[in-house]
Amino acid sequence: MGDAWLALADTQDWLDGVTPPVSRPSPQSAQA
Numbered sequence: 001m002g003d004a005w006l007a008l009a010d011t012q013d014w015l016d017g018v019t020p021p022v023s024r025p026s027p028q029s030a031q032a
Helices: 003-014 027-031
Strands: none
Touching: none
């Protein structure tokens, strides 16, 4: 995770409607 997830988060941001919430944890939780 970490930087790799943050980079992926930018991509997932526009995939929000395509990617299930289960596979896309909230950024707040990932950074905590």
